Amino acid sequence: MRGTIATMSAGLLAAGLALTPAAAQEDTIKVGVLHSLSGTMAISETTLKDTMLFLIEEQNRKGGLLGKKLEAVVVDPASDWPLFAEKARELLAVNKVAAVFGCWTSVSRKSVLPVFEELNGLLFYPVQYEGEESQRNVFYTGAAPNQQAIPAVDYLMNEEGVERWVLAGTDYVYPQTTNKILQAYLASKGVAPEDIMINYTPFGHSDWQTIVTDIKNFGSAGKKTAVVSTINGDANVPFYKELANQGIKAEDIPVVAFSVGEEELAGIDTGPLVGHLTAWNYFQSVDTSENAEFIAAWKAFIKDDKRVTNDPMEAHYIGFNMWVKAVEKAGTTDPDAVIDAIVGVSVPNLSGGYSAMMPNHHITKPVLIGEIQADGQMETVWETPGLVVGDEWSDYLPDSKDLIADWRAPLSCGNFNVATGKCGGKGIN
């Protein structure tokens, strides 16, 4: 009896296994989406997953890529940084995706770097970050500090006459490195150390009473004060609420935020925030025909007129189109071929210009400073006259001012030291 059952089950198993290759994979190219859909960063990252699904559907409508349809593989690393690495490995090794679009916080990106290096995958990273990195397998379509933080500080210094600075951030690598760069930059502009106040809070911090009072006190020294905020995730909501409750107006102490966009503002009452600033390379309010088309198509896809667009979405738009163009140029999705083909690829951005992939794996972007409006949109109050090239090795830090990255042959190096003429200045290479 047992023997019969065993043979029967073995037979069924074999049949099943035999059938699977036949019923097999339709010929699709898989694209991985690695964004937190739960946890403290879900407020920012969920819309990026939806953007990727939108872009993939649009591309499939145009006929797919290399004659095959694109298929999205979505995973949820749940704002858990080690889980990001596990999920990245799953996407590359198990699902065999051709490219991954994902990550938001720098700690999530740093967690996945070893995986992408080991399995030779491609990561398109759409978020503004602190620089000090250039990896062969990563394409940084978000802003480097010289494309966001430095112009924002320049605007405050020159247009608003700010002389005292509060650097408030979440406690991890991006705010800490950005603040190091900003401190060096401010020092180079003659700002004294006692005119700078630095403050870090954990992810999801909700009790901002003391810190906001400290900001008020710091701003009562007779000099114009501003807050440069690198606070990430949903801690921004109670922060802005507390600012509003304690009566801090943007005309008195403006707050410029680098990680707050239309998406983060969508869920809160922005009446008290009018006048506070954000610095990005794209706003939904940018008035160009490409942007109007994009917004209309996006709203039709997501079937919700109230959904907004923001800078990281534009970064994914640019990154995805660059990847598609590079794959078409190389004729294959093989990572090494794409890495060689993508440098120099230029695609239109949504603010009426073009964005090009540079040899350091960063792109060219315009810089826009905007003020928050009552409806949660940004009104541009200043912009760079032209495009700014992303510079990942900050010129203001002694460790990195001599470094450049150039992934074209023969240099093929992420941290080449021009002073010593050797590759391998710092960081993982």
Next chain:
Amino acid sequence: MNVLRALGLIFMLVVSPAAHAQADEAALRGIITDFAISKNFRETEQIVRELSATGDPAAARVLTALADGNVAFRKADKAVFIVREQAGKSMLLDPLTGEEAGQAAGGELTKVKVNNGLRRTIREALATLTLASPNPAIRQQAADTMFAAPDPTAIEALDAAIEAEAIPAVKQHMIEARASAVLFSALPEAEKLAAIAIIGERGDRAALSLLAGYQARAEGALKEAATAAISNIQSTLALWNAAQNVWYGISLGSVLLLAAIGLAITFGVMGVINMAHGEMVMLGAYTTFVVQNVIRASYPELFDWSLAIALPLAFLVAGGVGMVMERGLIRFLYGRPLETLLATWGVSLVLQQAVRTIFGPTNREVGNPSWMSGSFDLGQMAITWNRLWIVVFALAVFALLLYVLNRTPWGLQMRAVTQNRRMASSMGIRTPRIDALTFALGSGIAGMAGVALSQGDNVSPDLGQGYIIDSFMVVVFGGVGNLWGTLVGAFSLGILNKFLEPYAGAVLGKILVLVLLILFIQKRPRGLFALRGRAVEA
């Protein structure tokens, strides 16, 4: 002849003010049309200054609208209007009189752009224009604005206003504004010293800021006077800062109290380690969200009552879930604390995922009713309304629980079961029923806490995780099963945390509190107020 001349004079007297007024209005309108052709923020600022220079209070309306971003011009004829959004349409109002002047579709209008610098200029312009407003609050506001932005040319206007002012409080603000203007003028030193004295008397942050800015550029006797005034203000402010920290500690303590009090009961009475306690708080917060959604959709005028409506519902929801948990799971695990811990941990995960599936993983927006927004000043302390109400609520809940425990027969039975379960059972108390009701009470209180906490924190499925550790900390510190211990524990931990925070930062402050707590438990393992409770035996 005389009659004619008299008539002529009367005519002139009547007509000329009207004509004068018309001429003023024409002048103002002439300046206002420039808003449509302004090419950048600097030009708009110029127009604002021109309007301010006319000294005509009629310009205040359009300037206020401009600061709020409500001034636009029609693309077709460049006519400038104040815009009011009403039911999806743009109503056009006359910039000087505010009368309705028609409607427009969105695409026909271009907004006049404003930025922060421009808003500052507008605010200062409004101050000079509204100094003679009939509304005393507006006059005081104008005086305060002029105090912070001293303008020596405004001394005459301020003198006239001070003469005419009847209300002493407003007069004082105007005197201070005049003093600040004097400080930056070319008047003799004696007057400036007097001005410094007046500003020093005012003693608040605005005064400090003004004097600090002045001191940097002053010399001699004036600099000394300014420095002395500054250090006076700073020492007063330091005292107020300490008081402010105590207040922050109290408000943090009230949050901890709310989260922990339910746990004090379940842990205290039954010795059950309930790892799902944070999820009860979360359920209360989501109940508030659902109630607010229903109100927003069907009864928008009830929004200010949404919290009052949500409270009993949250109690029932969380209490119900607690009772189900007790009857269905914990009852079978009495006397086995490790299993209870694991089982309730599992329940907490199940609850989190259930909420995630029903409501989605992203944060949900819970709004503050109008009486919970903003703040008021107590001396030099700013007290925010939402924190104040949370403190009041926490104390009310505490008082309610004390009442229930000490004055009701049910509370008597609960205390009996806590002290000696076997004896209580022998006296005829149905201990299983008491256990179930106690657990439901503790969970229900946590649900009510969730309603209050939803006002300050993000509402997400992970909300409970942020409070479970703090709740256990408070209960262990204060003494298990003792309500007064929980109260004292919560407030002392809150105040300790808030006093450490300015020096050590938020992250290190929390770490230090935990380390101190561990050391404390070494000395007094049963907490501050130990109670002779018993773990429930099988």
